[in-house]
Amino acid sequence: MSAKVLLVDDSGVMRKIILRALYAVSVTDVVEASDGVQALDLFNSDSFDLVLSDWNMPNMSGLELLKEIRATGSTVPVIMITTESEQGRVLEAIKAGASNYLVKPFEQDKLIDKLQKYIAIEV
């Protein structure tokens, strides 16, 4: 069974780039959201094996989304994919419960490597 992924980014182009990486690791069951509020609604009404989230988005940031997800008691892997590259920001996300972190701009292979770690567990 393919893993189900929640993909959150306010840029449709970035979602398409990340989707290509997901297809490369044979993940086709992907639900997309363009901000944290929409993503949280989807998360609370469905079951996901992996969440990929941007940080800076309108309405609710990826960090707030991550905290809300962890507040539900969920241990679902969450990978932050963001331009926030400072060490303090990375630590903030890890402290809030991020499972992994990828800084934009990124090479597609780097994203695929990270995805394989989590997708392999679920397949």
Add this chain to the structure above:
Amino acid sequence: MNQEVIDAFVDSTRSVFKTMLDSDITPGDAAPCKCVVARGVSGVIGLTGQIAGDVIICFDEPLAIRATGVMLGQVPAELDDEVVDAVGELTNMIAGSAKGRLEKYDLSLALPTVILGSGHRVVFISGIQLITIPFESDMGSFSIELGLKEGRIPVCTC
């Protein structure tokens, strides 16, 4: 504006173009200017912190369309919502990457905005020093305009 800030934007632009667009770019000399004259598709993003103001990435329409094509694997037929989105994301990545290189300035980024239409001028308020950095790439020329002021801009506390 100090050279460290200019270098951070040059390096971050080079990194974003190489990683996302597989394109090598050549920066020209950064120079002060009085106003920005838009080329057609401009990505604008606000910066706050120990340096504050706006950064504008000025693309012409063909370059914006070609860059979107590389990012998506399919060249759009015209300037559409995907081109606007791609320019916004490139702007976000260039500014975000520069922010990471300027960690000591404690910077925060706003969400990017994209302005369409060539020829319009953007003039900054007094106290903002405007620097233009021209670039050449295999996809065409573009520029980055730094309208930044050193020192934290006071925030209303009411």
